[in-house]
Amino acid sequence: MIRTFIIENGQRPTEEQLREVEEAKKNPITFDEDCQELSPAMRKAFKSAVVQRNRKKKA
Numbered sequence: 001m002i003r004t005f006i007i008e009n010g011q012r013p014t015e016e017q018l019r020e021v022e023e024a025k026k027n028p029i030t031f032d033e034d035c036q037e038l039s040p041a042m043r044k045a046f047k048s049a050v051v052q053r054n055r056k057k058k059a
Contacts, residue, residue, distance in 0.1 A: 003020065005017055
């Protein structure tokens with residue numbers, strides 16, 4: 001199950017949200033045909049895209 005929380009700048013997560021994150025860490029990642037594991041090349045491309053996105057946010 002996916003839960004989405006929007007936390008604004010300066011806002012701190014609640015104790016309940018922190019507990020949910022800690023519980024989620026205990027579960028393994030399960031890949032399927034809709035969400036396949038990334039190949040090393042795809043991981044590199046994804047990381048590069050994130051770095052470029054973050055540069056634009058700072059500007």
